[in-house]
Amino acid sequence: MKELRYLTILLFLVSCSSGHHKNSEVNFDKTLDSIGEEVSEKIEKSAPAFVDQAREFGLENIEAYNFNVVDLNGDDYSDIVVIPSFYSQPVFYYYNIFEKKFIKGESPFDSPIKASYLLFYDLNKDNILDVIVGVLNQKTELSTEPFRIFYGEKNKLNELSFKPSSHKFDSYPNSSVGLIDYDLDGDLDLYIGNWFFRYKGNPIPHKDFLFENKKDKYFDVTELLIGENKQTEFETMHVNATPTYSVQICDMDQNGYPDVLTTSTNSYRNNLWINSYKFREQKRYFANAGISSGFAADPEGLLNTQGGGRTFGLACADYNNDGIMDVFLGELTHNYDHQGIDRSSILTGRTLKNHPRFYRTEYTQDSFDPNWHQADRRALWLDFNNDGLLDLIIDNSGYPPYSKMIVFRQLPDHSFMSVSDELGLNILNPIATVMLDVNRDGKMDILTAQTSIRDEKIKPRLYLMVNKLDVGENRSLRFFLRGQNSNYHGLNATVILKTRSETDSRFQKQVVSYSYGALPPQNEEGIHFGIPANEKIEYVKVIWPYAKEKNQGRIHMEKVYKLSDEFDSFLNITLCENGDFLIGRRECFASYSSE
Incomplete structure (x- = not known):
């Protein structure tokens, strides 16, 4: 197998002032070009790379299947929640400020729970963390309540505990969930992605759900997903259902209203639900633009109903800083697959007019080994060297020895x-x-786990890879959003940072989304931007996820924050919805109470 490091993806994008792109040339080069050789040489000579410091931070000899990085005790330091296996009790590791490491502690749940994934966010706007507990039910029906909500409470000692919600959800094979405020009323709604259920012994794709949050009660409004409720004549199955495996909430058309991206396995099409508005009925709805945008499958796959891929990974971002959202799609492919099977791809956004359109750039590894497979199950966009350009990390997992990060x-x-x-x-x-x-140096670190799937000789363990790269005079900013009318964490917001050099301006754009993908892990809160050494900050703009009217224009959601450029290597800033900002990771209560 040729090593993947000799694979360079070239995406030459020519943009014009109208925001449209001319035809993009895509080239796969199996030897590094001159730019790549120069960059690779600099990394090898000057950078100490990423170093595993799990032992130094108290995380040695820990098995993990899923993670949440979240501040549970309100000390402004992130803690780590570990789910050791596919369906197990979570283990809580709290960061000790004095010992500077994580120490295993008590569970904030009153009674033991088991889960496949957890999401810790404030769901009921009381400024206290709540939690979603999810289980991907399959043959064994692991839990009669696979999807549950627990609300957080604090006692006089400010200790957090979770109490079960009175709202009950039916048992479905939920693989992922997206927290979405679809109508921008300030309350987080739920998009629940479902995989397969069994009907007469056969696996059948289950439809997805959209639940609207009204005073902590969740109402099924899936009819807003046009076509998702359509059934066969005898109502035995939903004809448009797909086996959803990953979900992400992302404002793809940049109108301020969050859209939904879902991926499907087993050759079914991916869905791109665009948040739209019916003027006559004065209500919002979701139109599926998967096919028209090219998100559903590659061009060959669009020719038939089940011409898609085995899509697991999903991550949206504006990687090329042109103001148009892009997407990474991670696929499962085998050496013996025919050319019609979708490969892992970067979908580069083409236009903001009407629904999104993409250029698709596929990549794959080359091998003549019949046992070779590639399974890109998860992806992260992050700027690990603070140069103002998003890099891409992919979990290629499940088929050792070929599956590596x-x-x-x-x-x-x-x-x-x-x-x-x-x-x-x-x-x-x-x-x-x-x-x-983890060490608060302004450079993003990586927490991951190694599994023994398909090779019991591999020792399952946790890796805490601390970023030791020498980034020179590059700097970084980290923004923490605190909503007032919108949700507490600013989920679904879009953050735009403008910087300038002597010759040009740069606009970096990110959507506030910390939990996404399949059985979604949870990234640490805070939107990170790298700033090259020769650039200065002009402002940061936030499109807040709150609207006073059902079809309010984006301009009414925007707040612009003028920031000083006088700081050294990195700075954390809290952005308040009313337009104020605070240095550090803080609360906006005083700012809001003074209004």
């Missing part, structure tokens, strides 16, 4: 070069990778 560094021309080996991130069988800044 893949790291693509983005080069100035928006091409990508694999640098996994140079950075020390070629971890075998990675799973549930999340990002955090």
Whole structure:
């Protein structure tokens, strides 16, 4: 097998002032070009790469299947929640400020619970963390309540505990959930993605659900997903249902209203639900633009109903800083697959007019080994060297010895070069990778786990890969959003940072989304932007996820924050919805109470 580090993805994008792109040339080069050779040489000579410090931070000899990086005790330091196996009791590790490491502690749940994934967010706007408990039910029906909500409470000592919600959800094979405020009323609604259920012994795709949150009661409004409720004549199955495996909430058309991206396995099409508005009925609805945008499948796959891929990974971002959202799709492919099977791809956004359109760039590894497979199950966009360009980390997992973590560094021309080996991130069988800044140095670190899937000789363990790269005079900003009318964490917001050099301006854009993908792990809170050494900050703009009217224009959701450029290597800033900002990770209560 040729090593993936010799694969360079070149995405030459020519943009014009109208926001449209001319035809994009895509080239796969199996030897590094001159730019790639120069960058690779700099990494090898000057960078100490990523270093595993699980032992130093008290996380040695821990098995993990899923992660949440979240501040549970309100000390402004992130703690780590570990789910050891596919369906198990979570274990809680609290960061000790004095010992500077994580220490195993008590569970905040009154009674033991088991889960496949957890999401810790404030769901009822009381400024206290709540939690969603999810289980991917299959043959064994692991839990009669696979999807539950627990609300957080604090006692006089400010200790957090979780109490079960009175709202009960039916048992479905939920694989993922997206927290979405679809109508921007300030309350987080739920998009629940479902995989397969069994009907007369056969696996059948289950429809997805959209639940609207009204005063902590959740009402089924799936009819807003046009076509999702359509059934066969005898109502035995839903004709448009797909086996959803990953979900992410992302404002793809940049109108301020969050859209929904879902991926499907077993050759079914992916769905791109665009949040739209019916003027006559004065209500919002979701139109599926998967086919028209090219998100559903590659061009060959669009020709038939089940011409898609086996899509597991999903991550949206504006990687090339052109103001148009892009997407990474991770696929499961085998050496013996025919050319019609979708490969893992970067979908580069083409236009903001009407519904999104994409250029699709596929990549794959080459091998003549019949046992070779590639399974890109999860992906993260992050700027690990603070150069203002998003890099890409992929969990290629489940088929050792070929499945290793893949790291693509983005080069100035928006091409990508694999640098996994140079950075020390070629971890075998990675799973549930999340990002955090564990040592608070302004550079993003990686928390991941290694599994023994398909190779029992592999020792399952946790890796805490601390970023030791020398980023020179590059700097970084980290923004923490605190909603007032919108949700507490600012989920579904869009953050735009403008910087300038002597010759040009740069606009970086990110959507506030910390939990996404399949059985979604949870990244550490805070939106991270790298700033090249020659650039200065002009402002940051936030499109807040709150609207006073059902079809309010985006301009009424925007707040612009003028920031000083006088800081050294990194700075954390809290952005308040009323337009104020605070240095550090803080609360906006005083700012809001003074209004």
